[in-house]
Amino acid sequence: MGELEHMRTAFGHALVELGRARPDVVALSADVSNSDFSYMFANEFPARFYNVGIAEQSLIDVAVGLSYAGKVPFANTFAFLLATRALEPIRTHCCYGRANVKIMAGYCGLSPFTEGPTHHAISDIAIMRSLPNMTVVAPADCEELRKLLPQVAEWDGAVYFRFNRNDVPAVFGSTHQPVIGRAELVGSGDDVTLIGTGLMVSRCVDAAASLAVEGISARVIDMHTLKPLDVETIVAAAEETGAIVTAEEHSIIGGLGAAVAEAVCDARPVPVKRVGLRDQFAGCGPYFELLDRHGMSVQDIVDAAHGALKLKGSAVAR
Amino acid sequence: MNFHSEALVRDVSRTAQRLRLDVLEMVYGAQAGHIGGAFSAAEIMASLYFHHLRIDPERPDWPERDRFLLSKGHASAVLYAALARRGFFSVDELATFRKAGTRLMGHPDRKVPGVEIVAGPLGHGVAIGAGMALALCSEVPKPSATSAPSGRASRARVYVLLGDGEIDAGVIWEGVMSAAKYHLGNLVAILDYNGIQQTGATADVMPHEPMADKWHAFGWHVQEIDGHNVAEVLAALDRSDEVHAQPSVIIARTTKGRGVSFMEYDNRWHGGVPTKEQYEQALGELQQGMAVWAS
Secondary structure, three states: OOOEEEHHHHHHHHHHHHHHHOOOEEEEEOOOHHHHOOHHHHHHOHHHEEEOOOOHHHHHHHHHHHHHOOOEEEEEEEHHHHHOOOHHHHHHHHHHOOOOOEEEEEOOEOOOOOOOHHHOEOOHHHHHHOOOOOEEEOOOOHHHHHHHHHHHHHOOOOEEEEOOOOEEEOOOOOOOOOEOOEOEEEEOOOOEEEEEOOOHHHHHHHHHHHHHHOOOOEEEEEOOEEEOOOHHHHHHHHHHHOOEEEEEEEEOOOOHHHHHHHHHHHHOOOOEEEEEEOOOOOOOOOHHHHHHHOOOOHHHHHHHHHHHHHHOOOOOOO | OOOOOHHHHHHHHHHHHHHHHHHHHHHHHHOOOOOHHHHOOHHHHHHHHHHHOOOOOOOOOOOOOOEEEEOOHHHHHHHHHHHHHHOOOOHHHHHHOOOOOOOOOOOOOOOOOOOOOOOOOOOOHHHHHHHHHHHOEOOOOOOOOOOOOOOEOOOOOEEEEEEOHHHHOHHHHHHHHHHHHOOOOOEEEEEEEOOEEOOEEHHHHOOOOOHHHHHHHOOOEEEEEEOOOHHHHHHHHHHHHOOOOOOEEEEEEOOOOOOOOOOOOOHHHOOOOOOHHHHHHHHHHHHHHHHOOOO
């Protein structure tokens, strides 16, 4: 596991940097700026920050209005609220109306670990990626977040940016140059491909190391952009390794696993095993333990790789 | 306050009737649409598009334009009629309303020249308008301020037309609070208070009274007018422009289905489509109503 860095803090600094670089960037929060860390932007640029109160639909609507008048608004609150309570204006105005709103979804997955399932965001990828004109991005670590956030500002149209509230392990060094829409090859391998998103990329790296000890060569891919999906990289992995495991801090329904399975089924059917939350609400507890307890451990990825390898070339005609 | 001549009032009133005729033709032609809430807003729309708004049909994206947001998106027909009659696109295009391949869909799309926001899912106009009004201020008005925001980046003002049934939606009041917090004197809401929503009287479905007190209590400047009296509408719009330290609402008392005897005060004409006989009778009544305003 790489060195830990606090992702909210990294986000807060990155947003301030963006504010310095771009005067058209403004930020909003639904009265949780000291949780989502947009307070750092508010301190630096008080005249470009709006607290709309505990009002998530209005958070999006006000951002829509700002965007139509030429600003590049970054709307901050908890991921689960954005994907549920604020969904209708996101669909209507950000997606259909093409408002250039940047939706900053902190507290993704189980990362508000002590808050319990009310605050977990486990269906947001599924919801957001099903909307036309929506782009969905989830950095694997803090370095990737710093590199992707300015691209989010540059991107033409709504972006759902999903990130973690906690300390997350580093995967990439300072020379990392991710690009929205292009999957990152983290480690090469020929027997099976592990595709992760968000924090689970680091767990895929650990799983690949464990598989290597057994003599299994696992390719690791960081799918930081869930939409538009890098289908080419996925299909190449299917062709070249013949078995795929996906890993996400999200329900196994509708998220990364589903997106990869859809792409693979369309072009090059091979077994796809999905690691994630198995259609249930999680509980509460220390963060990494909570992930382990709910089917998202390194061992779960290793086991899924074994399962995929078992199916490889047998159940599926090649 | 500006003086509005009798000739202007007559012109705008006649234009309102013209818009009603367009709406009738559009809905009858499409065999679908919302007549009642389009007719109740006709004088408001005519006053805005044919006198008050600073707009340029040749430059629908002119940055200094006033913004008009139709929040009650189901009244799309009267918006399309106003935009076409004002020259944003051809009047002939109105005949494509709700038909295959049209830009003039049942609810407004931003591809239509002059349409500022998507609408239909109700309740979002005030908060979106607040965002636009904020962006048109050169600096964020301080929530604690009691005077007007010190700087405007633009002369442009934002006008939002609300339905009364629409204000059942909680997000309306989220936007209302944000607008008051930031003292958005460049934001004006016009409430088409026709008293009837889809399934009945607003007083039965979800009572709003005391309406004016509610908006007062939320920190808005409030005017109450007869929304079919063009002189009153024009005067209220002028008055709202003189309010600088708080957002304004014009509560316009109107009649759903106004202008056609059998449509007035009847919620069945919220989304009803006239038969051939009804269409012909409505056409006759509206033409008579228009003749009243002939110069």
